[in-house]
Amino acid sequence: MGGKEVSESCVNSLVTEMVSSYCNRFYSTKPELAARRIEAIGFQVGLQLSERYTMDGSRFIDQLEAIKFICKDFWQSLFKKQIDNLKTNHRGTFVLQDNQFKWLTRMSVDHTLPKPQPDSLASAAADNKTAQAASMHLYFPCGIIRGALTNLGVPCAVSADLSNLPACSFVVRIKA
Amino acid sequence: MAPLVPRSGDAVFANVERVNAELFTLTYGAIVRQLLTDLEEVEEVNKQLDQMGYNIGIRLIDEFLAKSNVSRCVDFKETTEVIAKVGFKMFLGVTASVTNWDADGTSCSLVLEDNPLVDFVELPDTCQGLYYCNILSGVIRGALEMVSMKTEVNWVRDMLRGDDAYELRVKLLKQVPEEYPYKDDE
Numbered sequence: 524m525g526g527k528e529v530s531e532s533c534v535n536s537l538v539t540e541m542v543s544s545y546c547n548r549f550y551s552t553k554p555e556l557a558a559r560r561i562e563a564i565g566f567q568v569g570l571q572l573s574e575r576y577t578m579d580g581s582r583f584i585d586q587l588e589a590i591k592f593i594c595k596d597f598w599q600s601l602f603k604k605q606i607d608n609l610k611t612n613h614r615g616t617f618v619l620q621d622n623q624f625k626w627l628t629r630m631s632v633d634h635t636l637p638k639p640q641p642d643s644l645a646s647a648a649a650d651n652k653t654a655q656a657a658s659m660h661l662y663f664p665c666g667i668i669r670g671a672l673t674n675l676g677v678p679c680a681v682s683a684d685l686s687n688l689p690a691c692s693f694v695v696r697i698k699a
Numbered sequence: 700m701a702p703l704v705p706r707s708g709d710a711v712f713a714n715v716e717r718v719n720a721e722l723f724t725l726t727y728g729a730i731v732r733q734l735l736t737d738l739e740e741v742e743e744v745n746k747q748l749d750q751m752g753y754n755i756g757i758r759l760i761d762e763f764l765a766k767s768n769v770s771r772c773v774d775f776k777e778t779t780e781v782i783a784k785v786g787f788k789m790f791l792g793v794t795a796s797v798t799n800w801d802a803d804g805t806s807c808s809l810v811l812e813d814n815p816l817v818d819f820v821e822l823p824d825t826c827q828g829l830y831y832c833n834i835l836s837g838v839i840r841g842a843l844e845m846v847s848m849k850t851e852v853n854w855v856r857d858m859l860r861g862d863d864a865y866e867l868r869v870k871l872l873k874q875v876p877e878e879y880p881y882k883d884d885e
Contacts, residue, residue, distance in 0.1 A: 527720035529815055530712065530790045532762055534723050536755045537834075541730050544751055549737060560733055567729035572721065601722055 538626070542659050554655075558662045565666020566673070573671035576600065586697055589675040590617050597671055607690075615697040618684075619668075624691035626664060627657060657685060668693055708788025711767050715789060724818045731831060741828045748830070752837020753844075760842040763789065775871050776800075778848065779807055782839065791815050795867075806870035808855065809839075814865050822859050831859050836867055849873040 542561055550557040576597065583589040594606035598621070608620040661683040669681045677697060684692040734744045763769075767785050772778040776797075783795040793815060799808040816832050830836075836852035843850045849872040856866035 528717040529720045529723045531716035540751045564729045568725045
């Protein structure tokens with residue numbers, strides 16, 4: 524890890540534009556297809572990043588070790604911080620919470636986001652739109668996590684939970 | 700207030716938030732790969748990459764102007780130097796050189812010494828005709844359009860196609876005079 528760097532706005536611009544191309548141009552009438560494609564792009568990125576980071580041959584003995592790797596080294600290399608909180612039900616579901624998820628604060632909740640207004644209808648519609656845009660963005664990191672874990676031999680499904688903004692939780696359900 | 704001094708590419712890059720280039724490179728690679736699957740035609744992929752770049756460029760120019768303190772360029776020559784030395788450096792962490800000017804000074808080449816878009820990339824034979832880095836030409840075209848320069852930007856050399864360098868041809872088509880909301884002497 525380490526080595527060459529690019530500006531953060533390169534990555535942000537690229538991901539924002541990719542999400543908007545899929546949602547507004549390629550599959551404007553089929554949001555579920557757009558979501559699948561965005562997730563697939565993330566999956567590919569996660570798979571390859573994880574491959575590169577584990578090239579030294581370190582093996583993960585169990586699922587928990589793999590999840591911890593995602594929370595620590597992997598998150599650190601992507602976001603310069605670790606996951607803040609990890610919970611599990613001990614039956615294959617893990618919740619990874621990032622209290623200040625960078626990609627939410629920097630890209631999806633953009634400057635066009637209207638402030639909450641007394642007009643509840645307009646405000647609700649705006650909230651809804653923002654939530655939609657944010658959730659479309661989140662298919663990308665969900666895909667990254669799924670790709671990385673898949674590479675580590677942990678097949679799973681990953682979804683995002685935005686109920687505590689700006690915190691973001693990624694829910695990993697390991698497939699039996 | 701002291702006048703703003705234009706900053707060198709290195710200085711600007713040192714001050715922006717940075718991330719590891721692998722994330723950027725692999726994300727771009729995954730996007731191109733997915734576009735090839737979804738759009739099928741290589742020509743269409745070239746077109747969409749250019750369009751995405753254009754959309755990025757028209758937004759990125761604001762950040763560029765805000766962070767670089769670059770003042771108004773006197774001519775197209777200076778503009779291309781600024782793109783090569785400050786613009787490329789600030790966003791991609793690399794610089795380009797400006798060469799091959801035509802006689803009337805309206806078209807030149809940007810030659811990239813290093814290209815972070817293409818690390819770990821090998822194109823399969825099925826991708827003949829793909830301009831893998833086409834997003835970059837779109838970014839330049841979009842950004843220049845926002846400072847009133849209509850340009851045409853094309854790849855003339857591409858190492859992924861077997862050439863010995865990455866070379867972008869930038870041609871100034873039209874310089875739209877800027878309209879000021881006020882007159883100088885008011």
